[in-house]
Amino acid sequence: MITIAPQRLIARAPSLRLLWSAMLVLLLSGTAVIAQGDPKRGLYVANAAGCIGCHTAETKDAVSYAGGRALKTPFGTFYGPNITPHPDAGIGRWAEADLVRAVRLGERPDGAHYFPAFPYASFSQMSDADLRDLWAYLRSLPPNAQPSRAHELRFPFGWRFLVLGWKWLFFRPGTFITDAKQTPQLSRGAYLVSVLGHCGECHTPRNFLGGPNRDRLLSGTKAGPEGKPIPNITPTRTKKWNDAEMREFLSTGMTPDFDSANSTMMEVIRNTTSKLTAEDLSSMIAYMRSVPAIPEDK
Ligand code: HEC
Numbered sequence: 295m296i297t298i299a300p301q302r303l304i305a306r307a308p309s310l311r312l313l314w315s316a317m318l319v320l321l322l323s324g325t326a327v328i329a330q331g332d333p334k335r336g337l338y339v340a341n342a343a344g345c346i347g348c349h350t351a352e353t354k355d356a357v358s359y360a361g362g363r364a365l366k367t368p369f370g371t372f373y374g375p376n377i378t379p380h381p382d383a384g385i386g387r388w389a390e391a392d393l394v395r396a397v398r399l400g401e402r403p404d405g406a407h408y409f410p411a412f413p414y415a416s417f418s419q420m421s422d423a424d425l426r427d428l429w430a431y432l433r434s435l436p437p438n439a440q441p442s443r444a445h446e447l448r449f450p451f452g453w454r455f456l457v458l459g460w461k462w463l464f465f466r467p468g469t470f471i472t473d474a475k476q477t478p479q480l481s482r483g484a485y486l487v488s489v490l491g492h493c494g495e496c497h498t499p500r501n502f503l504g505g506p507n508r509d510r511l512l513s514g515t516k517a518g519p520e521g522k523p524i525p526n527i528t529p530t531r532t533k534k535w536n537d538a539e540m541r542e543f544l545s546t547g548m549t550p551d552f553d554s555a556n557s558t559m560m561e562v563i564r565n566t567t568s569k570l571t572a573e574d575l576s577s578m579i580a581y582m583r584s585v586p587a588i589p590e591d592k
Pocket residue numbers: 340343344345346347348349365372373374375376377384385393396402407408409410411412413417428
């Protein structure tokens with residue numbers, strides 16, 4: 295048995311205390327660095343998630359993130375709200391926790407439910423670090439006083455409390471779980487496609503209540519969010535393009551036969567896929583290649 299004489303313990307105490315406080319300082323400064331979001335990284339997250347598209351009007355002089363963008367759906371027209379830090383028109387009075395709640399749970403600070411036109415069903419699994427940086431980025435935007443515009447929804451879809459039923463049926467909040475059998479590249483690709491890129495919001499077919507058909511992920515639909523057809527992006531269809539061709543399409547919108555993407559996808563390319571790092575774009579493509587090939591919907 296090892297015993298330490300009391301006098302030796304006392305003699306050692308100051309150095310122990312010093313070591314302890316040094317560790318504490320390290321620990322605290324470490325948390326401070328982690329807790330402080332990085333707005334530059336946040337801009338990258340915002341791009342990868344295409345936030346600007348739905349939250350900026352389509353007019354030439356529109357202010358980024360000041361809202362006003364019309365999103366036509368079978369349920370009516372939604373208008374992306376102002377999300378600049380303006381205290382009245384935007385989200386200036388919000389705390390970081392309010393953004394986390396909105397993105398993770400689709401809940402307003404007062405507890406009301408957001409319509410799933412705000413793709414929180416995909417964003418729900420956003421990582422803590424990405425949310426923190428996203429918050430830091432949104433805080434860095436110039437506040438803009440343009441009031442958000444009320445949605446124009448068909449009866450009875452304008453009733454917010456009905457969203458509770460939709461959530462109960464279709465919304466599965468949760469954290470992004472990396473499949474241990476997957477390579478880091480495929481996990482990153484899955485996160486970019488399913489969470490940040492929310493590609494399935496358009497490319498996955500939905501039932502008449504707007505619930506995604508999970509057996510047919512990314513397999514396209516005859517009537518997407520705007521009622522127009524959306525192609526299958528599982529290997530059934532995308533195998534016609536090699537990686538370089540896919541990369542070209544997602545960077546510029548040009549197809550191998552010199553066609554260009556239509557306006558809906560062009561916007562995704564402009565706001566999101568063209569802004570990804572080469573590495574992230576490769577991960578996204580690798581993941582698209584890895585999903586089950588689902589036949590075209592006849
Ligand atoms: C496909 C379109 C779309 C995309 C992409 C999108 N949003 Fe939204 N967002 C909406 C709509 C529509 C609403 C309003 C929902 C409602 O009124 O229930 C909304 C609401 C919000 C709100 C709540 C504002 C308020 O005043 O209550 C915040 C915050 C927000 N979005 C942030 C973001 C961020 C951050 C991103 C990117 C990570 C993003 N949105 C991407 C469509 C979108």
